[in-house]
Amino acid sequence: MNIHETDDYASVNINQGMTLTEKIIAKASNRTHVSPGEVLFVNVDVLMSHDPCTPGVASVFKKEFGEEAKVWDPDRFIMIPDHFVYSADPQANQNIRVMREFANAQNITHFYDVGTPDYKGVCHIGLAEGGHTRPGEVLLGTDSHTVTAGAFGTFAIGVGITDGAYALGTGAIPLMVPATIKVNYYGKKAKSVQAKDLILVLMKELGVEGATYNAIEFTGNVIDELSVEERMTMCNMVVECGAKNGIMVPNQATLDYLATRTRIPYTVMTPDEDAQYVRTIDIDVSGLTSVIARPHSPDNVVAVAQLENIAISQAYIGSCTGGKTDDFIAAAEILWQRKVTIPTYAVPATKEVFHNLITTQVKGRSVYEILTRAGVKLSSEPGCAACCGGPADTFGRVRDPISVISTTNRNFVGRMGNKGAMIYLASPYAVAAAAVSGFITNPERYLTNDY
Amino acid sequence: MTINNVMRGTVYVLGDNIDTDQILTAEYLKINPASAEGREELATLAMCGLPEGALPFINSQTQRAGYDFIVAGKNFGCGSSREHAVVALGASGVKAVVAQSFARIFFRNCVSTGQIMPVTLNEGCDIRALKTGDTIEIDLDAHQIATADGILKTAPVGELANIVAAGGLFAYARQTGKI
Numbered sequence: 001m002n003i004h005e006t007d008d009y010a011s012v013n014i015n016q017g018m019t020l021t022e023k024i025i026a027k028a029s030n031r032t033h034v035s036p037g038e039v040l041f042v043n044v045d046v047l048m049s050h051d052p053c054t055p056g057v058a059s060v061f062k063k064e065f066g067e068e069a070k071v072w073d074p075d076r077f078i079m080i081p082d083h084f085v086y087s088a089d090p091q092a093n094q095n096i097r098v099m100r101e102f103a104n105a106q107n108i109t110h111f112y113d114v115g116t117p118d119y120k121g122v123c124h125i126g127l128a129e130g131g132h133t134r135p136g137e138v139l140l141g142t143d144s145h146t147v148t149a150g151a152f153g154t155f156a157i158g159v160g161i162t163d164g165a166y167a168l169g170t171g172a173i174p175l176m177v178p179a180t181i182k183v184n185y186y187g188k189k190a191k192s193v194q195a196k197d198l199i200l201v202l203m204k205e206l207g208v209e210g211a212t213y214n215a216i217e218f219t220g221n222v223i224d225e226l227s228v229e230e231r232m233t234m235c236n237m238v239v240e241c242g243a244k245n246g247i248m249v250p251n252q253a254t255l256d257y258l259a260t261r262t263r264i265p266y267t268v269m270t271p272d273e274d275a276q277y278v279r280t281i282d283i284d285v286s287g288l289t290s291v292i293a294r295p296h297s298p299d300n301v302v303a304v305a306q307l308e309n310i311a312i313s314q315a316y317i318g319s320c321t322g323g324k325t326d327d328f329i330a331a332a333e334i335l336w337q338r339k340v341t342i343p344t345y346a347v348p349a350t351k352e353v354f355h356n357l358i359t360t361q362v363k364g365r366s367v368y369e370i371l372t373r374a375g376v377k378l379s380s381e382p383g384c385a386a387c388c389g390g391p392a393d394t395f396g397r398v399r400d401p402i403s404v405i406s407t408t409n410r411n412f413v414g415r416m417g418n419k420g421a422m423i424y425l426a427s428p429y430a431v432a433a434a435a436v437s438g439f440i441t442n443p444e445r446y447l448t449n450d451y
Numbered sequence: 452m453t454i455n456n457v458m459r460g461t462v463y464v465l466g467d468n469i470d471t472d473q474i475l476t477a478e479y480l481k482i483n484p485a486s487a488e489g490r491e492e493l494a495t496l497a498m499c500g501l502p503e504g505a506l507p508f509i510n511s512q513t514q515r516a517g518y519d520f521i522v523a524g525k526n527f528g529c530g531s532s533r534e535h536a537v538v539a540l541g542a543s544g545v546k547a548v549v550a551q552s553f554a555r556i557f558f559r560n561c562v563s564t565g566q567i568m569p570v571t572l573n574e575g576c577d578i579r580a581l582k583t584g585d586t587i588e589i590d591l592d593a594h595q596i597a598t599a600d601g602i603l604k605t606a607p608v609g610e611l612a613n614i615v616a617a618g619g620l621f622a623y624a625r626q627t628g629k630i
Contacts, residue, residue, distance in 0.1 A: 039610045041629070052480035056534065059485035064621050065630075084481055091481040098483075144532040144556060160534035160560035161485060166620055170630060174620070176610050208468055209526040213555055242529065244555055297468065388477035388531075410530060412470045413502050415477075420503060 017272025019180035020247050021215035024155040024269060028138045036179035036278070044076070044167045045137035050123045051081040053142035053161055055098040060165035071106050072171035078132050079103055079111040080123035086381040089391040121350035121382030124148040124320040128232065129352050131262030135250050136269045140167055145320050145409065150235035150247040151228065152254055153268060157245050178244045179278035180215040181206075185222035187286035192444045194330060195230035196322065196407065196427035198222065198283075199237045200291045204301035205281060212242030214278060217271060222285050223248055228257045229326040236321050237409050240298040290443055292405075293425040296413050304430050307440040313402035315340065315435035316416070317376075317428060318347035319387035322407020325356040327428040332367040334432035334446045335374040344435040345396030346371060346378045347385040354382055376435070389417040398423075405434045458546050458568075459588040460519025463498075463508055464581050467524035471557065473500040474528065474536040484538035493535060494542035506583055509543065516543035520589070522581055523550040528557025534564065541566030547589055549596065549605070551576065562611045565619030570596070573604040 014033050018026060022034050029040040049057050061069065071077050079099055084092035096114055103111035110130060112120040120126030124145050127133050135153035139146065142164045149156035159173070167173045185198060202216075216238045223231065231248055238246030249270050250258070258266075290304040317323065317331055328348065348354040357368040357378075371378050379385065379395045386396035387408040394417075398404055401420025408416075411423035426434075429443035436446065476499055483489040497516055498508035510517035521527075521540070527550035528536065537560040540548065547568040548561070561569040570589060572578070580600045581587070588597040589605075596603040608615050617623035624630040 037610060052533070052535075055483040056485040056489075059483060063485070083477075089481060095481060095483070142532060144530065146532075158532035158556055160532055160537070160556065160563060162534060162563040162620055163559065166563075166624070170624075174614070208529055209552060209554070212526070212552065239530075242526065242554055388472070388480075391478050391481065410470070410472070412472045412530060414500050415472050419500070 016276055017274035019215065019275040019277065020153070020217050020249065020269060020271040021155055021180055021245060022177060022275070023271065024136055024138065025175065025177050027136065034177045036177050038177045039174055040177065041172045042138055042175045043172050044140055045134070046076050046078060046132050046139040047164060047167050048078045048080060048123055048127055048132070048139065048141035048146065049164055050083055050143060051085065051092070051095045051099060052083045053164065054079060054102065055095050056161035057142060057164045057168060058098060058102045060162055061168050064165060065169040069169060071168050074107045075109045077108055077168060078127060078130070079108055080120055080126045081112070081114050082121055082123045082126070083384045083388070084391055085114050085383045086395065087391040087393055089393070092391055119351055121348065122320045122323065122384055124236065125324060125349040125353070128152070129261065129350060131258070131264070134258065134262060134264060134266040136267040140164065140173065144239045145236055147239050147243070147246050148232050148236040148320055150238070150245050151231035152258065153248060153250045155245055155247065158239065176213070178213055178215040180217050181211055182217050182219060182277040182280045184220040184280065184282045185218070185285055186220045186282065187222065187284040189222055189285040189288060192290055192429055192447050193285065193288050194427040194429060195226055195233035197288065197291050198285065199234050200293055200301045200425070201283060201288065203237065203241055203293065203299040206241040208240065208297055208299045209242045211238065214243055216243045216246045218246065218248045224251050227326055228253050229324040232324065233321055237298070240409060290427060290430045292430060292440065293411055295411050295422040295424065298410060298425060304426065304440060304442045308442060310440045311403065312405045312424070312434045312438060312440060313342055314398065314404045315342055315344040315431050316386060316396055316404060316406040316408065317431055318349065318385055318396070319408040320349060321409040322428055323347055323349035323353065325353050325360065327407055328353065328357055328367050328371070329360060329362060330428035331432040332362045332370040334429055334436065334443060335376065336363055336365070336370050338374055338436050340375045340435040341438045342435055344376045345386065346376050347396060348382045350382045354380060386416050389415060405431050405440065407431050456591045457588065458519070460546065460586065462520045462522045462581060462583065462585050462587055463518040464578070464583045465521060465523040468526045468529055469523050470530035471528055471533050471536045472530060474498055475533065475539045476500040477531070480533055480535055482535065484535045490538060490542045493539040497539040497543035497545065516545050519544070519546050520587065521545060521548045522578055523548065524578070525551045527553050529554035532556045534560045537561055537564055537566050549589065551578070562614050563620040565622065571606040573606050576603045578603070
């Protein structure tokens with residue numbers, strides 16, 4: 001693997017081409033040109049909120065706009081409970097009831113309520129499944145991993161409750177135009193290397209604040225060849241290096257996916273050829289092997305091969321980062337006719353993902369069957385679950401100061417429940433390999449070429 | 452809250468990359484930070500996610516922050532977009548966070564809520580001499596902080612200064628006739 005860098009940012013001029021992010025912001029603010037650093041009122045196409053934040057958004061909305069105020073557009077506020085859904089915690093349950101009341105009072109079109117056929121699970125994956133992540137649009141969500149939708153060519157960012165409430169009332173929000181870092185992945189990647197590895201390599205390169213206030217625009221043949229879900233994994237973790245958003249020009253797979261999900265017309269936008277980037281990073285993936293982020297930071301990245309003797313007590317497969325259908329198929333490739341030797345928890349991100357585990361086969365057997373035969377504790381209750389710890393009764397929550405390997409996005413102190421736990425972040429292949437051996441293991445040991 | 456342009460008080464000193472799970476652990480996201488009861492509950496939980504063995508941040512007698520300010524290194528508030536973290540600090544009595552740099556969403560939430568003042572130190576400012584419990588004086592207009600050992604220079608708020616000056620996003624929108 002090789003990483004090359006150039007700094008090619010000069011002073012901005014109005015005739016200069018724009019990056020993909022700049023072009024979307026310009027369109028959404030009715031401007032012909034925008035430059036990094038400008039603060040503009042930007043029109044919002046979609047606003048999303050989930051159960052930890054909707055009650056706060058609703059409170060601020062009512063306080064500021066009035067008890068009887070109506071949301072700016074009931075078709076464009078997407079409500080997705082996902083964080084603390086399957087818990088007996090009274091406050092967590094109350095939040096779902098508040099969502100229900102608000103959705104009813106406001107005639108919200110897209111409320112994916114718990115216990116109904118509409119329920120989805122993790123909001124970022126549910127947004128995509130519901131056709132709410134569309135190219136060229138502005139999407140805000142009250143969750144930092146809202147950046148996931150950048151995989152669809154959407155300008156998608158995480159916001160707080162106050163900003164969310166403001167957008168809910170007005171359909172717009174003041175935003176600073178970010179400068180863009182271009183990251184070009186090229187070369188031929190090994191089968192064992194997954195999107196998670198590609199983004200962790202960038203974490204190592206940029207560090208946890210290396211992209212603060214910046215957009216990251218992904219490009220290169222490796223990005224073009226990724227599946228829709230793998231592209232979502234890439235954009236999902238850009239917030240872990242501080243980025244405002246991550247974005248890609250939709251590839252054919254993405255356009256095919258969108259065609260089955262939405263009938264709302266959209267415009268595919270591309271960066272101008274003479275767009276200016278604050279930094280360009282070229283990453284040659286040839287020769288890259290599986291990597292892993294050590295505790296307690298997502299940028300603490302080394303090759304899996306360097307840590308192979310470290311014992312692991314628990315494994316976790318789930319979340320917006322690592323709980324999608326492709327992630328489970330990858331785990332199944334490793335777990336086919338094998339057994340896990342450590343407690344291994346798996347939580348499908350959404351109901352659709354869970355359904356896919358049953359209908360998708362790997363070497364003649366369903367992913368569901370492969371996982372359960374291997375001894376994986378597979379939850380049938382989609383959601384965020386133990387990625388962020390959650391209430392005491394959360395499935396897979398880390399209760400002891402043990403070493404855990406996980407397909408999730410953050411390994412901060414206490415993130416998955418116990419403050420003394422050591423969390424290692426890795427690809428679904430590497431997590432499944434560790435679940436089998438009980439040690440951090442290079443997944444190449446278990447991968448054959450017959451899939 | 453109203454932000455005074457000169458603030459004097461004690462500091463709680465932290466390192467780099469203090470994430471929002473350390474400021475407010477995710478399990479408490481079930482609390483509504485925009486309700487009076489929620490705010491009260493969050494006030495006692497500020498910095499509840501600090502590692503085992505960290506000096507207590509909440510005073511056990513008052514159940515509020517034992518310090519007026521947090522002083523930290525780089526990338527304060529990284530991780531989640533949870534506004535609960537900003538509200539927990541503000542409700543606990545913290546008036547300002549002084550840091551070498553801030554994570555984007557945390558900074559934005561400070562500005563939009565007007566709950567606490569995010570103060571960014573000038574590049575190269577050395578905070579190693581500061582210890583938890585020390586008294587400092589922050590002068591926002593003069594862009595400087597007086598410590599026992601001298602003066603630390605701070606950076607202007609930047610592009611969002613108008614919103615900070617108004618006291619938050621809604622106040623700013625009203626002042627400028629946006630809503």
